[in-house]
Structure formats: C-alpha cells, structure tokens
Amino acid sequence: MSDTPQRLVIVDDHPLFRRGVMQLVQMAGEFDVVGEASSGREGIAMVRGLEPDMVLLDLNMKDMSGLEVLKAIKSWDSDSRVVMLTVSDQAEDLIAALRLGADGYLLKEMDPEELVGKLKEAAAGRITLSEPLTRLLAHSLREDHRPKDPDQAGLTDQEKRILEQIARGLSNKLIARELNIAEGTVKVHVKHLLRKLNLRSRVEAAVWTVEKKRGG
Numbered sequence: 001m002s003d004t005p006q007r008l009v010i011v012d013d014h015p016l017f018r019r020g021v022m023q024l025v026q027m028a029g030e031f032d033v034v035g036e037a038s039s040g041r042e043g044i045a046m047v048r049g050l051e052p053d054m055v056l057l058d059l060n061m062k063d064m065s066g067l068e069v070l071k072a073i074k075s076w077d078s079d080s081r082v083v084m085l086t087v088s089d090q091a092e093d094l095i096a097a098l099r100l101g102a103d104g105y106l107l108k109e110m111d112p113e114e115l116v117g118k119l120k121e122a123a124a125g126r127i128t129l130s131e132p133l134t135r136l137l138a139h140s141l142r143e144d145h146r147p148k149d150p151d152q153a154g155l156t157d158q159e160k161r162i163l164e165q166i167a168r169g170l171s172n173k174l175i176a177r178e179l180n181i182a183e184g185t186v187k188v189h190v191k192h193l194l195r196k197l198n199l200r201s202r203v204e205a206a207v208w209t210v211e212k213k214r215g216g
Contacts, residue, residue, distance in 0.1 A: 005032040006123045009050060011043030011069060012036075012058040012085070017108070021056060021085070028116045030123070040064035044072050052080050054123060059086035059093060067096055074101040083122050085115075091136050094129075098137075098201040103171075104128035105203075126169035127203050137207045149212055150197075159193040162186060166202050167209035 008031045012018050018036045025031040035050050037043035040061050047055055055073065059066040070082055083104035084097050094105050104122045106115060107130045121128040129137070150160050158179075165175040172190065176183040190202060199205050 005030055006054050007032055007034045007050070007052040008054050008056065009033075009035040009037065009043070009046055009052040009080075010056045011040065011046075011061075011066075012056070013038050013061045013063075014058075024112050024116060025119065028120075030120065040066070040069040043069050047073055047078065047080055048076070051078070054119070055080050055082045056085045056119075057082055059084055059088050059097070067093075067100060070097060070100045070102055081122055081125075083119065083128065089130075089132065089136070094133055094137060095201075095204075098203040101201070102203075105133055106130050107133070121169070125171040125174045127171075127206060128169070129203065134207060137204065153193075153196040155193055155196055159189050159196070162189045163193055163205060163209055166190070167206045169206060 008025060010018050010021055010033060012021075015038065018038075022033045022036065026033060031054075034052055035046045037046045040063050043055070043057065057066045057069055061069075066084060066086065070084070073080060073082055081103040082101070083106060084102050085106050085108060086093070087108050088094075089107055097105050104118065104127060106118050106128065110118070110130060118128045118130070150163060155163065161179060162175055165178055170178065172183050172186045176186045179186075194200065194202070194205060197205060197208065199208060
C-alpha cells in the first residue's frame with residue numbers, strides 16, 4: 001500500500017455502525033473516510049462523484065440491496081475497490097457478490113484488528129474474505145462440476161501463470177506488473193480461464209486453485 005491514505009466511502013444505513021467503522025479505520029492511519037452514505041442510491045451518487053479508492057458496502061439496505069449498488073458501481077468500469085461488509089454469511093450472498101465483481105466480502109462480526117488487517121489487504125490490491133467464508137466457498141465449489149486440474153481444463157501456460165497469481169489474491173494491475181504484460185491482456189486471459197474452469201469470478205478461481213493444491 002502507498003504512503004498516501006486510501007480514500008474510503010462507507011455505504012451503510014446504520015449510522016452508529018458507520019460511525020464505528022469510521023473511527024476504527026481512521027485510527028489505523030492509512031485510510032481517509034471521504035464520504036458516508038445512508039442509502040444505496042446516495043452511495044452510488046457519492047462513489048461516482050468522489051471516485052474513492054475503496055468502498056465499504058453493506059449488503060442489506062432499505063432502498064436497494066448492496067448487490068444492486070455493487071452492480072451499478074462496476075457497470076461504469078470504476079477503479080474503486082468494493083468490499084462488502086455485512087452480517088450475511090450465506091453462500092448464495094457471498095457467491096452473488098463475487099460474481100458481480102466484489103473485491104472482498106467481510107463479516108461485521110469480525111474483530112476490529114482483523115477487519116483493519118483485511119482492509120489493508122484489499123487496499124494493497126488483494127482480494128479478501130473472512131476466513132469462515134473461504135471454507136464456505138470452497139465447499140460450494142466442490143459440489144459443482146469442475147475440471148480436476150488446469151491441464152484438464154485446457155489452460156495455456158500463460159493462463160496457468162495468471163491463475164497462480166490470482167490464487168495469491170493479486171488484482172489484474174498487480175498481475176500485469178508481475179508478469180510484465182499489459183493489464184488489458186491479463187483481463188482477456190482471466191476471462192478465458194474462468195470460462196475453461198466453468199467459474200464466474202476470480203475469487204472462485206483463487207479458492208479452487210488453493211483447494212486443488214491441497215488435494216481437495
């Protein structure tokens with residue numbers, strides 16, 4: 001993460017929770033809360049106007065769901081990283097968020113220190129999940145029909161290299177830097193390898209890869 005504080009927008013319809021998160025991240029000294037929204041629509045407008053580095057987004061809000069907000073933010077190719085921060089540990093919510101492009105999915109019940117640590121991971125360009133959710137996602141993937149390994153999926157050598165970087169939690173930008181290729185090229189390869197693996201998000205690909213290495 002750079003020395004410049006991450007510009008953060010919090011979208012949550014509970015004012016006390018917003019205040020608590022704001023105090024927590026500001027004490028960490030590496031985040032600057034530039035806006036807080038109490039509704040999904042307000043959040044969309046705020047993110048579009050402020051273009052923050054990161055958005056903390058609740059899943060369940062009165063006017064519209066966090067998934068709808070996430071979809072809207074990702075639809076205009078925003079560079080803002082969107083991390084869901086929610087009470088829901090349901091597999092369907094997790095998978096839906098990841099497939100819509102969420103950069104992380106964290107539970108509100110996390111210890112404050114752990115939450116800050118996970119947000120720092122996200123700020124560094126890594127995909128981040130609460131630990132119980134990683135196991136939940138791995139279980140969901142095992143129940144689906146997937147190739148046994150990258151070779152069976154017909155991945156090219158470059159796609160395998162990119163898959164390894166995805167498994168490390170790296171963003172497209174960091175993968176491009178690591179492999180010395182254009183970010184646009186990484187995006188094309190990611191799209192192809194997800195199709196070959198019958199997966200719909202990079203987080204699923206990361207968990208699938210780690211599980212295969214464990215012999216799962």
